[in-house]
Amino acid sequence: xxxxxxxxxxxxxxxxxxxxxxxxxxxxxxxxxxxxxxxxxxxxxxxxxxxxxxxxxxxxxxxxxxxxxxxxxxxxxxxxxxxxxxxxxxxxxxxxxxxxxxxxxxxxxxxxxxxxxxxxxxxxxxxxxxxxxxxxxxxxxxxxxxxxxxxxxxxxxxxxxxxxxxxxxxxxxxxxxxxxxxxxxxxxxxxxxxxxxxxxxxxxxxxxxxxxxxxxxxxxxxxxxxxxxxxxxxxxxxxxxxxxxxxxxxxxxxxxxxxxxxxxxxxxxxxxxxxxxxxxxxxxxxxxxxxxxxxxxxxxxxxxxxxxxxxxxxxxxxxxxxxxxxxxxxxxxxxxxxxxxxxxxxxxxxxxxxxxxxxxxxxxxxxxxxxxxxxxxxxxxxxxxxxxxxxxxxxxxxxxxxxxxxxxxxxxxxxxxxxxxxxxxxxxxxxxxxxxxxxxxxxxxxxxxxxxxxxxxxxxxxxxxxxxxxxxxxxxxxxxxx
Amino acid sequence: xxxxxxxxxxxxxxxxxxxxxxxxxxxxxxxxxxxxxxxxxxxxxxxxxxxxxxxxxxxxxxxxxxxxxxxxxxxxxxxxxxxxxxxxxxxxxxxxxxxxxxxxxxxxxxxxxxxxxxxxxxxxxxxxxxxxxxxxxxxxxxxxxxxxxxxxxxxxxxxxxxxxxxxxxxxxxxxxxxxxxxxx
Numbered sequence: 001x002x003x004x005x006x007x008x009x010x011x012x013x014x015x016x017x018x019x020x021x022x023x024x025x026x027x028x029x030x031x032x033x034x035x036x037x038x039x040x041x042x043x044x045x046x047x048x049x050x051x052x053x054x055x056x057x058x059x060x061x062x063x064x065x066x067x068x069x070x071x072x073x074x075x076x077x078x079x080x081x082x083x084x085x086x087x088x089x090x091x092x093x094x095x096x097x098x099x100x101x102x103x104x105x106x107x108x109x110x111x112x113x114x115x116x117x118x119x120x121x122x123x124x125x126x127x128x129x130x131x132x133x134x135x136x137x138x139x140x141x142x143x144x145x146x147x148x149x150x151x152x153x154x155x156x157x158x159x160x161x162x163x164x165x166x167x168x169x170x171x172x173x174x175x176x177x178x179x180x181x182x183x184x185x186x187x188x189x190x191x192x193x194x195x196x197x198x199x200x201x202x203x204x205x206x207x208x209x210x211x212x213x214x215x216x217x218x219x220x221x222x223x224x225x226x227x228x229x230x231x232x233x234x235x236x237x238x239x240x241x242x243x244x245x246x247x248x249x250x251x252x253x254x255x256x257x258x259x260x261x262x263x264x265x266x267x268x269x270x271x272x273x274x275x276x277x278x279x280x281x282x283x284x285x286x287x288x289x290x291x292x293x294x295x296x297x298x299x300x301x302x303x304x305x306x307x308x309x310x311x312x313x314x315x316x317x318x319x320x321x322x323x324x325x326x327x328x329x330x331x332x333x334x335x336x337x338x339x340x341x342x343x344x345x346x347x348x349x350x351x352x353x354x355x356x357x358x359x360x361x362x363x364x365x366x367x368x369x370x371x372x373x374x375x376x377x378x379x380x381x382x383x384x385x386x387x388x389x390x391x392x393x394x395x396x397x398x399x400x401x402x403x404x405x406x407x408x409x410x411x412x413x414x415x416x417x418x419x420x421x422x423x424x425x426x427x428x429x430x431x432x433x434x435x436x437x438x439x440x441x442x443x444x445x446x447x448x449x450x451x452x453x454x455x456x457x458x459x460x461x462x463x464x465x466x467x468x469x470x471x472x473x474x475x476x477x478x479x480x481x482x
Numbered sequence: 483x484x485x486x487x488x489x490x491x492x493x494x495x496x497x498x499x500x501x502x503x504x505x506x507x508x509x510x511x512x513x514x515x516x517x518x519x520x521x522x523x524x525x526x527x528x529x530x531x532x533x534x535x536x537x538x539x540x541x542x543x544x545x546x547x548x549x550x551x552x553x554x555x556x557x558x559x560x561x562x563x564x565x566x567x568x569x570x571x572x573x574x575x576x577x578x579x580x581x582x583x584x585x586x587x588x589x590x591x592x593x594x595x596x597x598x599x600x601x602x603x604x605x606x607x608x609x610x611x612x613x614x615x616x617x618x619x620x621x622x623x624x625x626x627x628x629x630x631x632x633x634x635x636x637x638x639x640x641x642x643x644x645x646x647x648x649x650x651x652x653x654x655x656x657x658x659x660x661x662x663x664x665x666x
Contacts, residue, residue: 006601008628014609015629018528025519027512034511034544148649441484 002354010126078424126477128170128438130470150457152449153196154241157219160457160470161194165330166202168219169470170296170450195239203239205247214247214261225260238281241450246281259286270304282330290338301328301338301347312336331390339385344429357427358434386426389448396429397454399443423478426473436475451475487653511551515544521630522568526575529618530572530624535579538551539572546571546590562640569622569640576618580610604663620655627652 081397107119121129152167160167191204192212200219201367205212214237217224227250238246245261253269269287272279277291287304302309328338336347345354385398425438426446442459449455452475459469502510522543526536546567554563598605613621626632626640634648641648 006599006606007656010602010606011613011624011656011659012628014613015528015625017606017610018531018613019524019625021518021528022524026521027514027516030514030515030519030541030544032507033541034548037541037545038548055557079572086580145502331569 008030032295049132064398092361123471124437126474128474129473130472148449148457149194149445150455151194151196151200152447152453153200153240154198154450155196155200155219156449157196157200158447158449158470159194159196159202160190164210166191166194166204193236194244195237197239197243197245198241199243201243202269203237203245205237214245216245227266229266236278238279240281241283244281246279248279248285270307270309273309274302278328280328280330281332284334286330286334286336288328288330288336303336312352325401328394329390331394333394335390335394337388337390337396337430339388339398344385344388344398355429355431386443387456389446391448391454392450395424395431397446397448399426399430399446399456425458426454438471441471500551500554500560501559504554511548514560514564518564519544521561522565524573525565525622525625525630527631529569529622530567530576531614532576532579534573535575539575540568542570542571543633562636564641565626565632569626572623573618576655597608608663609659612659616659617663620651623648623651624655 017462018285044288109150125128134175149162151159151166153159158169181183193205195203197203201216202219203214203216204224205214214227215224216227226360229251236247240246246258247261247266248256248258249266253270254271254335256272257268258270258272259266259363261267272289274289280286280288280290289302289309291300291302301312303312304310328336331338334349344355346355348351385400387399389397391397425436425441427434427436438456444457444459446454446456454473456471456473457469458471499510499513503514516583518538522538523540527533530536530539543564547564554560613624616624623637623641626637632640634652637652651662
């Protein structure tokens, strides 16, 4: 739960001072102003159009002969199209990656559980709570909100991220303290995105003066290496199963571009003509850009095909829309999955399909638990689903993003604070049916290992923080749900 | 459960107002204005430090809202969307203003409480100064969180980032402010 610290309370007070007093609102006056501005814009557009028309007429009168000659001699298909982003109904297999290297190492560990040297507790069929020996819980001995992501590395390891550190489960003899020994040497090191290559090299993005930069650090080594250039956008990197590192960066000559890292430096694949966004690269080389709805824009999904970005909309279906901000995932067969409002959307290379999850009503279990703890749950809100994850078998796992809110008088003005995220647990969709696990627990983050096991950072016993408890849904349990 | 029923009813009403406003209903749109205008204006004011910019930004935001409201899916998205539109307009105006007049955002010292908070040992005037040293994006995030009470889901919707990324960012900003104050 997000109890405010004394510093945050003081911060709220100072911000309230900056915001000034509340003034009465004359909604009629505001509306009339809006209506007038809208009329003005339309009139301005009309005038501008008329002006353009008149100008075009004059130009035509002066140079009509030349223009006409030019049009008549213009070869077929010489159309003006946007420089980079094009639309086309044709879809074909896409590849933008470099030439295939060695195939991914298939010997991914599936025996991670015994190596952790921890006891495990089955909290529901097939779902294991990984419990530290001799400890009442597995929570990291830090701020309960701090562990914020869990990564299934391509080396078979499971990594938990917290500021300045990444913890590899199984290291340190099962002691939570032992997990703290793999920090970054960087000042203010706070990895915002992490991927792990098959050789155990941990790749991470850090904010540093002048921009975001990519660093690598072989597991157990003392020092990290910085890989220029400066990253841009939402600082994501993608580490595919063959160890290739993909990113978006700022090139001195080309501007914002995307590509991959090789031993001799970064190789540009193409332009990144978007305002931020998420790069998603599948193991087979499908490259997608998911552009969130920055400010008042509308999100889009673009695929990189034959050296150009293609807006994958069409057929009367708009996959974006405001609020579609979830980074997508692409399956091994190239199927693109995203979240649009409360539904899943899928692009199979030909068409978009929407899958509505069943109405699972309110997460009563968590609400009751909160009430038992003396809380007064006010309402549920937030996007039902978070970032989708495609499992090796093609099924889709999505954590809930639904939060429980209550009113906290200390915040002033009855502001709402969230006391739980992902309260609906995690759902699995096999293409036809839905199943749900960890209901009533808040899921902070999740990832799926190559063996199909699903790893989650979630709350231990109820809807409240801390969320640093590690759960795993075993491949056997996944098979059992089919 | 009574509370839940009330919330559901309120949700349906909100959805109805949003749908009507999106369809061009003046009364419904004015109701939205009455509900959100001050929220938007005060956030823009805290972000920009300029009353004129705040007023102009919110007016521009309502013009956009009048034509784009149909794109907002669900009443829960409305507030973060409106605020994000206004903040974007304020940022653009702020950039333009600085380019043409080299105007710096400054707070009125008379408004600053200035006293030392016994719980933190930090002087209010120092904290406010540290806030004003943040860039516009970071200050907007702080204002939306601590001034308007946005949770990380709403902030994510307003900024196009994930809730987890927002929580990281807020923690970093709080740490930076503390460090900034310890340096003073």
